[in-house]
Amino acid sequence: xxxxxxxxxxxxxxxxxxxxxxxxxxxxxxxxxxxxxxxxxxxxxxxxxxxxxxxxxxxxxxxxxxxxxxxxxxxxxxxxxxxxxxxxxxxxxxxxxxxxxxxxxxxxxxxxxxxxxxxxxxxxxxxxxxxxxxxxxxxxxxxxxxxxxxxxxxxxxxxxxxxxxxxxxxxxxxxxxxxxxxxxxxxxxxxxxxxxxxxxxxxxxxxxxxxxxxxxxxxxxxxxxxxxxxxxxxxxxxxxxxxxxxxxxxxxxxxxxxxxxxxxxxxxxxxxxxxxxxxxxxxxxxxxxxxxxxxxxxxxxxxxxxxxxxxxxxxxxxxxxxxxxxxxxxxxxxxxxxxxxxxxxxxxxxxxxxxxxxxxxxxxxxxxxxxxxxxxxxxxxxxxxxxxxxxxxxxxxxxxxxxxxxxxxxxxxxxxxxxxxxxxxxxxxxxxxxxxxxxxxxxxxxxxx
Amino acid sequence: xxxxxxxxxxxxxxxxxxxxxxxxxxxxxxxxxxxxxxxxxxxxxxxxxxxxxxxxxxxxxxxxxxxxxxxxxxxxxxxxxxxxxxxxxxxxxxxxxxxxxxxxxxxxxxxxxxxxxxxxxxxxxxxxxxxxxxxxxxxxxxxxxxxxxxxxxxxxxxxxxxxxxxxxxxxxxxxxxxxxxxxxxxxxxxxxxxxxxxxxxxxxxxxxxxxxxxxxxxxxxxxxxxxxxxxxxxxxxxxxxxxxxxxxxxxxxxxxxxxxxxxxxxxxxxxxxxxxxxxxxxxxxxxxxxxxxxxxxxxxxxxxxxxxxxxxxxxxxxxxxxxxxxxxxxxxxxxxxxxxxxxxxxxxxxxxxxxxxxxxxxxxxxxxxxxxxxxxxxxxxxxxxxxxxxxxxxxxxxxxxxxxxxxxxxxxxxxxxxxxxxxxxxxxxxxxxxxxxxxxxxxxxxxxx
Numbered sequence: 019x020x021x022x023x024x025x026x027x028x029x030x031x032x033x034x035x036x037x038x039x040x041x042x043x044x045x046x047x048x049x050x051x052x053x054x055x056x057x058x059x060x061x062x063x064x065x066x067x068x069x070x071x072x073x074x075x076x077x078x079x080x081x082x083x084x085x086x087x088x089x090x091x092x093x094x095x096x097x098x099x100x101x102x103x104x105x106x107x108x109x110x111x112x113x114x115x116x117x118x119x120x121x122x123x124x125x126x127x128x129x130x131x132x133x134x135x136x137x138x139x140x141x142x143x144x145x146x147x148x149x150x151x152x153x154x155x156x157x158x159x160x161x162x163x164x165x166x167x168x169x170x171x172x173x174x175x176x177x178x179x180x181x182x183x184x185x186x187x188x189x190x191x192x193x194x195x196x197x198x199x200x201x202x203x204x205x206x207x208x209x210x211x212x213x214x215x216x217x218x219x220x221x222x223x224x225x226x227x228x229x230x231x232x233x234x235x236x237x238x239x240x241x242x243x244x245x246x247x248x249x250x251x252x253x254x255x256x257x258x259x260x261x262x263x264x265x266x267x268x269x270x271x272x273x274x275x276x277x278x279x280x281x282x283x284x285x286x287x288x289x290x291x292x293x294x295x296x297x298x299x300x301x302x303x304x305x306x307x308x309x310x311x312x313x314x315x316x317x318x319x320x321x322x323x324x325x326x327x328x329x330x331x332x333x334x335x336x337x338x339x340x341x342x343x344x345x346x347x348x349x350x351x352x353x354x355x356x357x358x359x360x361x362x363x364x365x366x367x368x369x370x371x372x373x374x375x376x377x378x379x380x381x382x383x384x385x386x387x388x389x390x391x392x393x394x395x396x397x398x399x400x401x402x403x404x405x406x407x408x409x410x411x412x413x414x415x416x417x418x419x420x421x422x423x424x425x426x427x428x429x430x431x432x433x434x435x436x437x438x439x440x441x442x443x444x445x446x447x448x449x450x451x452x453x454x455x456x457x458x459x460x461x462x463x464x465x466x467x
Numbered sequence: 468x469x470x471x472x473x474x475x476x477x478x479x480x481x482x483x484x485x486x487x488x489x490x491x492x493x494x495x496x497x498x499x500x501x502x503x504x505x506x507x508x509x510x511x512x513x514x515x516x517x518x519x520x521x522x523x524x525x526x527x528x529x530x531x532x533x534x535x536x537x538x539x540x541x542x543x544x545x546x547x548x549x550x551x552x553x554x555x556x557x558x559x560x561x562x563x564x565x566x567x568x569x570x571x572x573x574x575x576x577x578x579x580x581x582x583x584x585x586x587x588x589x590x591x592x593x594x595x596x597x598x599x600x601x602x603x604x605x606x607x608x609x610x611x612x613x614x615x616x617x618x619x620x621x622x623x624x625x626x627x628x629x630x631x632x633x634x635x636x637x638x639x640x641x642x643x644x645x646x647x648x649x650x651x652x653x654x655x656x657x658x659x660x661x662x663x664x665x666x667x668x669x670x671x672x673x674x675x676x677x678x679x680x681x682x683x684x685x686x687x688x689x690x691x692x693x694x695x696x697x698x699x700x701x702x703x704x705x706x707x708x709x710x711x712x713x714x715x716x717x718x719x720x721x722x723x724x725x726x727x728x729x730x731x732x733x734x735x736x737x738x739x740x741x742x743x744x745x746x747x748x749x750x751x752x753x754x755x756x757x758x759x760x761x762x763x764x765x766x767x768x769x770x771x772x773x774x775x776x777x778x779x780x781x782x783x784x785x786x787x788x789x790x791x792x793x794x795x796x797x798x799x800x801x802x803x804x805x806x807x808x809x810x811x812x813x814x815x816x817x818x819x820x821x822x823x824x825x826x827x828x829x830x831x832x833x834x835x836x837x838x839x840x841x842x843x844x845x846x847x848x849x850x851x852x853x854x855x856x857x858x859x860x861x862x863x864x865x866x867x868x869x870x871x872x873x874x875x876x877x878x879x880x881x882x883x884x885x886x887x888x889x890x891x892x893x894x895x896x897x898x899x900x901x902x903x904x905x906x907x908x909x910x911x912x913x914x915x916x
Contacts, residue, residue: 043835397892
């Protein structure tokens with residue numbers, strides 16, 4: 019159930035969105051130099067305002083400490099909220115990194131001469147107005163603002179209330195810097211209340227894309243309550259399939275890394291599928307290595323019964339559909355790569371899945387048939403990350419099937435439009451693509467049935 | 468309101484969709500040669516079955532003739548339904564044209580070495596299961612089947628009931644040919660009743676994309692009643708803006724072409740915006756040229772009052788939002804290119820809009836700021852068509868903002884997945900993209916907040 023909207027709040031958000039849409043027109047064709055110059059001014063002003071921003075962050079931390087003590091906030095969340103000198107240096111380095119990336123706007127990705135003097139181009143352009151809803155981490159605000167600016171998009175930012183002071187201090191600094199560098203003031207706005215999110219969800223026609231970064235329930239709520247396209251993913255149920263020809267030393271190292279190096283993130287592995295040919299000799303060793311590292315293992319009945327595992331509970335159908343975000347791993351024994359792919363496409367979340375094998379043919383099949391944004395050979399699922407992909411930064415990871423997919427950096431924030439340049443061309447005199455086969459089809463056999 | 472679903476119908480459609488999903492796994496990695504060979508067999512069998520297919524079409528035409536006589540079908544629709552020897556030759560030529568196009572699957576669009584021996588690729592792949600709902604034209608069935616096959620997608624086809632016999636004859640022929648060439652039988656299915664469409668709309672998780680080709684009301688109904696992505700457009704409200712520096716001879720020729728060459732299609736112009744500097748001298752001449760060709764002109768108040776137009780009615784706000792699909796054109800006088808862009812972005816449908824100008828700077832601004840899939844210089848909006856763009860064929864025109872956009876041919880029917888190829892790589896030992904700046908960010912500053 020969506021809460022009732024306060025008409026005044028709605029009006030403010032709609033007004034901000036409308037102004038963002040107007041600003042988006044202008045920043046869509048800023049030069050690369052102008053955008054990079056603004057990013058430089060932002061980085062410089064952030065450095066100059068570090069003390070004030072850290073002071074604002076301390077106010078948030080004070081309130082958060084009380085929440086932690088009363089059990090209403092986890093230590094992990096508290097830690098994400100916290101800014102220190104080292105994190106602050108990372109924030110500024112991140113802005114400079116985005117400044118150094120190639121401009122994703124205005125790239126020609128297709129060119130056709132379709133008649134004499136009539137040229138068609140497909141050219142990348144910004145998406146328009148992007149609303150990003152994020153939780154806890156104030157550094158996300160800087161990264162998103164910088165990505166939006168470089169990709170020529172206007173952005174509406176909605177941070178978590180627990181980071182209110184930090185977000186406002188960071189936003190004021192970035193906004194001031196951007197405006198002083200000639201950016202339109204309405205190209206970035208900060209929203210501060212939960213009811214602003216409700217209003218955003220109804221702003222179709224003004225907001226072109228919503229990117230929720232946060233809990234699964236937040237993402238799902240947004241997906242279910244707006245007709246605006248949503249970029250992101252609710253769950254990350256990642257799999258590793260151990261093929262019969264796998265290098266078993268690699269298997270151990272990869273699975274331990276994928277499960278234990280950071281269990282609460284979306285690219286951690288949740289289910290391991292293991293070929294029955296190697297299960298007998300290897301499964302007890304794998305389970306033991308995981309248990310030694312504090313991992314609770316849940317295994318299908320066959321695994322539990324046939325391979326003498328100890329300290330392992332039974333996995334049910336619900337386990338295959340669960341993102342644990344914890345030191346828990348489910349394991350299933352399969353008899354073929356086909357069965358493994360079936361399992362992944364049935365229970366997975368189309369995020370990132372890996373095969374460990376020494377057979378090229380097995381990977382070829384796995385890559386072609388696993389329907390996920392990332393399909394890996396002999397590597398940890400934890401590589402699913404914009405930074406590790408070399409994208410400089412990311413606004414999120416998309417499990418949608420239409421563009422963009424996977425970690426989304428600058429390129430995922432632009433779409434394209436077709437440019438057609440003529441000299442008075444009309445279709446009445448058009449006979450077919452220049453140089454191509456002239457095949458004049460009857461008009462009604464084409465567009466517009 | 469959606470009609471109640473017959474559970475039996477739902478079960479059949481869901482079963483077909485499930486089987487299509489299984490088949491999709493296989494056709495996703497067919498070789499180009501295998502797909503082209505199947506297209507050849509399809510073309511050959513169509514040629515061999517021409518008499519039977521035309522006979523089936525005549526049965527549809529008989530029933531349709533009755534509908535036309537009782538006013539329940541237009542002559543235009545009847546004409547679209549009709550197959551003759553010439554159209555049939557065009558259908559077969561269309562299959563061969565798709566056979567000749569490059570395979571859109573398996574193209575590497577990005578490659579990064581992100582650590583030693585760890586390579587990331589972005590590779591195009593099919594979308595999966597596509598459902599296409601089309602009306603009247605039986606030749607669309609052939610075009611869509613051929614595009615789906617070449618792009619490695621499974622397809623569920625739902626044609627109009629008025630073409631039932633033609634569709635079944637064409638489908639049987641294509642299906643038989645495809646299976647004999649080794650394609651999985653479930654890769655293409657024909658749905659035949661309206662209630663099948665209802666069941667399709669609920670098949671999320673099985674169907675990856677719905678493409679409605681038909682009336683605005685059909686498209687809108689589908690968009691509003693499914694959570695499956697929908698590719699297409701409800702309306703085509705295309706504009707031509709006549710800039711103050713336009714070549715007026717070009718203007719006349721382009722506007723007459725864009726309005727009169729085929730008024731009922733989505734890429735016909737509906738509104739002309741004309742700069743006030745040229746309106747005085749040119750507007751009466753333009754209006755007259757249109758009226759002579761049977762076009763009803765509706766003009767804003769200023770146009771009617773200031774420029775001595777005769778036989779012109781007043782355009783209201785509703786006109787700016789209307790796709791006439793008829794020999795009707797609305798005209799508005801504007802004082803600047805900014806006002807023209809405002810109008811287009813406010814009232815348009817993001818389909819195709821053109822500027823007629825001799826100033827490069829004017830087109831640069833128009834191209835950057837008009838938020839449409841096609842933005843043209845000195846050419847008719849009627850060029851918005853997959854055939855004219857050189858795509859060989861199209862499944863539809865997309866006005867969505869995320870990929871695909873504009874006329875959608877083979878390329879729009881594939882997405883990509885990331886391929887990561889390692890040799891046991893774990894993120895624990897990873898320090899940064901190879902050759903890039905090694906900047907080891909704290910783990911929690913990245914994925915998974």
